[in-house]
Amino acid sequence: MDYRFSPEEEAFRQEFISWLDDNLPEGWDPSRYQNYPRDDELAAAYRAFQKRLFDAGYAGMHYPKEYGGQGRGLVHEVIVMQTLANQCLELRIPGVITFGMAAPTILYCGNEEQKSTYIPRILDGTHIWCQGFSEPNAGSDVVNVSTRAVRDGDHYIVNGQKVWTSYAHLADYCILLVRTDPDAKKHRGLSYLLLDMKLPGVEIRPIKQITGDADFNEVYMEDVRVPVSMRVGEEGDGWRIAITTLMFERVLGDATMAAAYERNIERMTQMASRVRRGGKPVIENPVFRQQLAQAYVEVMVLKYHGLRNLSHQLQGGIPGPEGSIGKLLWSEPNQRITEAALAMQGPGGQVMRGSPWSIQDGFWQYAFLRAKGNTIEAGTSEIQRNIIGERVLGLPKDSSRAARQ
């Protein structure tokens, strides 16, 4: 057993860290929770920074060279992701779906033309992608998708509505789950399209969320003509593609979150030594010391469980439904951690950013609210526990869902 990265890998990490020191955007301030409060500015910063990574040979470490990647394997990608998450998570956010979902789907399931067209543009920051799966009547029950795609020669005519589409307003393309065959069994009638967001008939309406920002949107599609060449896989294969490709990239997500949370623990420790309670630093209070330690424990659980999975995958293991553990290990602890941080601040925890009374620029106020989405996005906690219960432990489906099969 060996939990360490190899000396060569550690050298690569050091090399990348020093590159990053010189290449973060001008004026970047790591102590602020948001360097780009406006998301169009954030998107522009993301694209520019991704281009820099690409030019320096740090984009898509595990993607094949022929598509603009580095062909160096998953470990190097993990090292880059960990470092970025630790130093500048904000700059990665517009690319979460692009890198977490769109790129791997195209790489593992796309045809040659799709791969050579889209992967390089993702890696060099030209394109941002969004994910159009959820609909008003297809949330957890995503096989219920009713957005219709009707074949018309070498096009599909797409009509329908998506909801909660993160960054649709910034995105160039969308991975879109549509129904091509209304008569087939639910999941067999689904297909997977790549949608150009600039096509006529695509309309985006922002949805303001709990944090006050509007990161996600409704996307309406009216007679949108999507070329058949933009379909990934076969017609009717959409569901399989949607669920299988994503598992391969999950280890990256877990590693990224662990690195970001390690940073948050440092932030929390600093905060607790500055914020006072009864005149004394909160860090001297035994209850809050326990909470800080518990937060750290949960981050270590995520980190080392993630590394164990990564190692398994590096040795050729196929990721399966047990990957749902990782989703639970990053989402639920983040809620507890951010709650603990607010508790440490007492009534000061009420102050949002932008006041001399704000604590750490309002980082934890934002983080606390944003964390509430963690157990909903990317499959709710309940759905993850269903997956573990049924597909890992082999427990029976409940009777209503069993009857539907």
Add this chain to the structure above:
Amino acid sequence: MDIKLNDDQLEISRQARRFFENETPMEYVRAMFEDEKGFTDEIWGKMAELGWTAMCIPEAYDGLGLELLDLAVVLEEMGRAVVPGPFFSTVMLGGGGLAEAGSDAQKKEFLPRLAAGEIRGTLALHEPDAGGDLDYVRMEAKAEGGGFVLEGTKVFVPDAHVSDFLVVPALAKDGLTLFLVESGASGLAVSPLPTMDGTRKLCVVEFGGVEVGRDAVLAAPGQGNAPLDRALRRAQVGLCAECVGGAQKAMEVATEYAQVRIQFDQPIGAFQAIKHRCAQMYVEVESARSILYWAAWAQDHAEEEAAMAASVAKAYCSEMFTRTAASAIQVLGGTGFSWEHDIHFYLKRAKANEAALGDPVYHRERIAGLLAG
């Protein structure tokens, strides 16, 4: 990076599982739970024959010189079978304390016999006012003649009633000192406590002016902290291995029952309230195993993170075991509350492990100290 058990470790694990299934079935556990001594010489002898008492003892002292992770694999299986008896205290506490603190001569005298299973030892650390705090040692060691006189009381000493020697931390004029006290010493009185977990007996040990010579000093006055800490860290990780194994079994018992118990015309595992409980057990057991392996590996290979890893593991794995065992009882319904079902042995062991070697509050305080000073 290579985070998985190797072929040897997998073989050790399979061998241990077979052994405990055949040799220490639940009838044995039940009998020993009620038994004053708490194990049979026959089982003890067989475990020693398999080399388990020798695993982590250096080859220079007739041990096998293996790593903590190798031993953890056996301890995981022991936890799974709630094996009763003084194996853990002998190997991790008595043996561990001696190996970390003893001189070459002391190790030569004791470790080969311990490796062979001929003698047993334990650690007499806790004092009545310490609570869950491992750092609180006040028992006095007065220098007298060439040696020392020990006066005071140690509590919650595992398996002292069947130990041949005790490793005893006490305060001399120059600070924390570790002594090796043989159980025949005059002035020493051992009495068992009626504890919840009968599979690991705890004792009160009274030192009524116990005289020990210079040769009984394992770590000189003021030098006791470092070796004690190293031994404790390894023992904490060992206990985590038991927790993971025990919780794994509790989870399996609950999940199997959820498949076969029918209520309202369906297996109760189809109800999400039950299914999600089982899923949560799985999440916690598997992630605890990841932490366990890290902590075990770190003790032998990453000194800079060894202390943090031991405390993170002890805080997480021990609470995880308690939650999992309690949750399994809920899944089992009335059956789970009965003496007849085996699950209560797991809950009791979980509570014992949680309290032992620094409770979660103690370890979280240590973590906070390492993070923030």
